[in-house]
Amino acid sequence: MSLLEVKNVNQYYGGSHILRDVSLSAELGKITVILGRNGVGKTTLLKSMMGLVPIKNGSIELEGKPIQNHTPYERARAGIGFVPQGREIFSKLTVLENLHMGLAYKTAGTPVPEELYDLFPVLKQMLGRRGGDLSGGQQQQLAIARALAAKPKVLILDEPTEGIQPSIIKDIGRVIRMLADRGDMAIVLVEQYYDFAQDLADEYVVMERGAVLAHGKGHNMEVDGVRALVAI
Numbered sequence: 001m002s003l004l005e006v007k008n009v010n011q012y013y014g015g016s017h018i019l020r021d022v023s024l025s026a027e028l029g030k031i032t033v034i035l036g037r038n039g040v041g042k043t044t045l046l047k048s049m050m051g052l053v054p055i056k057n058g059s060i061e062l063e064g065k066p067i068q069n070h071t072p073y074e075r076a077r078a079g080i081g082f083v084p085q086g087r088e089i090f091s092k093l094t095v096l097e098n099l100h101m102g103l104a105y106k107t108a109g110t111p112v113p114e115e116l117y118d119l120f121p122v123l124k125q126m127l128g129r130r131g132g133d134l135s136g137g138q139q140q141q142l143a144i145a146r147a148l149a150a151k152p153k154v155l156i157l158d159e160p161t162e163g164i165q166p167s168i169i170k171d172i173g174r175v176i177r178m179l180a181d182r183g184d185m186a187i188v189l190v191e192q193y194y195d196f197a198q199d200l201a202d203e204y205v206v207m208e209r210g211a212v213l214a215h216g217k218g219h220n221m222e223v224d225g226v227r228a229l230v231a232i
Helices: 042-050 072-078 095-101 115-119 121-125 136-148 166-181 194-200 226-230
Strands: 002-013 016-027 031-035 057-062 080-083 154-158 186-190 203-208 211-217
Touching: 002 042, 002 186, 016 031, 016 042, 016 186, 016 203, 016 211, 031 042, 031 166, 031 194, 031 226, 042 072, 042 080, 042 154, 042 186, 072 080, 080 136, 095 136, 115 121, 115 136, 121 136, 136 154, 136 166, 166 186, 166 194, 194 226, 203 226, 211 226
Parallel strands: 031 186, 031 203, 080 154, 154 186
Antiparallel strands: 002 016, 002 057, 203 211
16 A cells, blocks of 8 residues: 655756656555665655655645645644654753654653654663764664654655664664564655665665656665666
């Protein structure tokens, strides 16, 4: 079942055509990985899905309903969780306060789901520590947990391995795979680390110059020559 559908989306910055008729889908229980060299429009695409930048035309649908005119908070309420590049946690708030920010539109007093501490045990040990005092890997785990707090239907992650130590990359990969395998969520992942992307991809999309260059099944990435397509 396709939860999120992007259809023929175009987006401009000034006179520059950034996204060119981009289409893709994110299915329930699957990980759609978006790959491409720097500057091809991957982050802009994710921000367009989340409503952080407007699209010129095309459509974005969640569960068959158009959301391209919805605000970011309306999309969050509808069930989209977003983990931005660079994490963007609140450095002066504690870990617990950051997690509560993920519940900002829920009823007052809504508790942080205990499962987040099962997914990321280190966070439970650091609930009173300020976000800015965490390591980069711990901050990334916090950013993902914050996005998961409201139990989204679609989880969008922008380069979650950037600047992260290898041991935590493995932990994050394990959690992403586990979330998809539960079958109650669709995941969209932009990733530069090819091996990490290949290990997780159920579906892949390669972008070049703002357009979709290639797409297919994750298990076909090697035979389809995807590594060469994204090599710098």
